[in-house]
Amino acid sequence: MAHRTPIESGCPDNRPFLHPKLAKNYGNWKYHDRPRPGVLHHVAWDGDEVWTVRAGTQRQMDVYTIRKLCDIADTYADGHVRFTIRSNIEFMVGDPNKVAPLINALTESGFPVGGTGNSVSMIAHTQGWLHCDIPGTDASGAVKALMDDLYTEFIREEMPNRVHMSTSCCEINCGGQADIAIIMQHTKPPKINHDLVANVCERPAVVARCPVAAIRPALVNGKPSLEVDEKKCICCGACYPPCPPMQINDPEHSKLAIWVGGKNSNARGKPTFMKMVASGIPNNPPRWPEVSAIVKKILYTYKEDARPWERLSDWVERIGWPRFFEKCDLPFTKYLIDDWRGSRANLNASAHIRF
Numbered sequence: 001m002a003h004r005t006p007i008e009s010g011c012p013d014n015r016p017f018l019h020p021k022l023a024k025n026y027g028n029w030k031y032h033d034r035p036r037p038g039v040l041h042h043v044a045w046d047g048d049e050v051w052t053v054r055a056g057t058q059r060q061m062d063v064y065t066i067r068k069l070c071d072i073a074d075t076y077a078d079g080h081v082r083f084t085i086r087s088n089i090e091f092m093v094g095d096p097n098k099v100a101p102l103i104n105a106l107t108e109s110g111f112p113v114g115g116t117g118n119s120v121s122m123i124a125h126t127q128g129w130l131h132c133d134i135p136g137t138d139a140s141g142a143v144k145a146l147m148d149d150l151y152t153e154f155i156r157e158e159m160p161n162r163v164h165m166s167t168s169c170c171e172i173n174c175g176g177q178a179d180i181a182i183i184m185q186h187t188k189p190p191k192i193n194h195d196l197v198a199n200v201c202e203r204p205a206v207v208a209r210c211p212v213a214a215i216r217p218a219l220v221n222g223k224p225s226l227e228v229d230e231k232k233c234i235c236c237g238a239c240y241p242p243c244p245p246m247q248i249n250d251p252e253h254s255k256l257a258i259w260v261g262g263k264n265s266n267a268r269g270k271p272t273f274m275k276m277v278a279s280g281i282p283n284n285p286p287r288w289p290e291v292s293a294i295v296k297k298i299l300y301t302y303k304e305d306a307r308p309w310e311r312l313s314d315w316v317e318r319i320g321w322p323r324f325f326e327k328c329d330l331p332f333t334k335y336l337i338d339d340w341r342g343s344r345a346n347l348n349a350s351a352h353i354r355f
């Protein structure tokens with residue numbers, strides 16, 4: 001068999017796959033609007049029009065669901081689809097008469113049409129058990145439980161501004177800034193299986209990984225292993241991916257936390273980092289009711305109280321953090337105080353790319 005050279009050129013060029021009207025008018029649009037929630041309408045300078053219908057998906061899809069979506073694209077749209085960063089699927093059509101049958105076909109197949117404008121868009125969720133080896137919870141399950149409750153907020157545009165949510169099934173990797181984020185929170189240092197460390201882990205790599213220098217090489221029962229200074233350990237879990245014998249996931253002590261007020265955009269105000277507002281919430285599958293209750297309380301308080309076009313962070317800034325905790329019935333504890341001063345100098349708070 002001929003040797004196949006890997007292609008190291010990044011993601012493929014999307015232009016061959018664009019809807020013909022999008023390809024023709026690339027970068028040449030006169031205006032766009034939203035005729036209804038879930039539908040975007042673009043008008044080009046030469047009069048071409050394109051309607052984009054957005055629907056929510058469960059992100060981790062079996063082959064039958066993907067085939068169903070492809071059949072809908074072939075039958076009711078022009079065969080062109082794309083996925084958004086929040087796992088919504090978008091179908092493009094060049095004929096206004098195709099919009100309503102497409103929406104009906106999607107709705108009847110169980111894919112809600114919405115997620116545009118001032119709605120609660122699909123929760124950007126991390127990969128969990130399916131692709132990753134370190135999750136402490138099932139991010140997809142928590143998302144499913146919450147979006148079942150927020151269905152009407154997805155198909156309507158009734159929030160003060162757009163609401164982006166995210167989940168993270170560990171403390172250190174995927175996820176990202178969001179108006180409301182659900183994040184794994186370990187509360188106990190890792191438990192080390194000393195019999196396995198020498199065979200499985202590169203000890204210098206693990207020692208270097210710890211952000212607070214809490215790990216030291218050690219000899220345990222005559223074997224090379226590691227030890228953790230538990231007074232220093234901040235329970236971040238960064239040692240667990242390179243060294244699985246440093247197990248940090250725990251059915252009782254791995255909890256969930258809720259953070260609010262992050263955003264990536266530069267619109268109306270600079271990007272903001274989110275802050276933790278609730279911690280120690282039970283990691284309670286299959287429906288995570290405690291998490292859903294707190295998220296919904298924050299979301300609906302924001303919906304009631306914010307002025308038009310205030311993002312969640314703008315609303316909290318205006319009313320002040322003490323009022324936020326009061327209004328959302330959340331206890332303020334010392335664990336919520338961000339006392340890491342290094343962040344002021346070390347974290348990049350700009351959405352601009354620098355080289």
Ligand code: SF4
Binds near residue numbers: 128134135169173
């Ligand atoms: S958030 Fe962490 S555990 Fe979840 S998929 Fe990403 S790296 Fe894996």
Ligand code: SF4
Binds near residue numbers: 190212213232240248
């Ligand atoms: S959990 Fe984090 S702080 Fe604790 S030992 Fe591991 S890497 Fe260090």
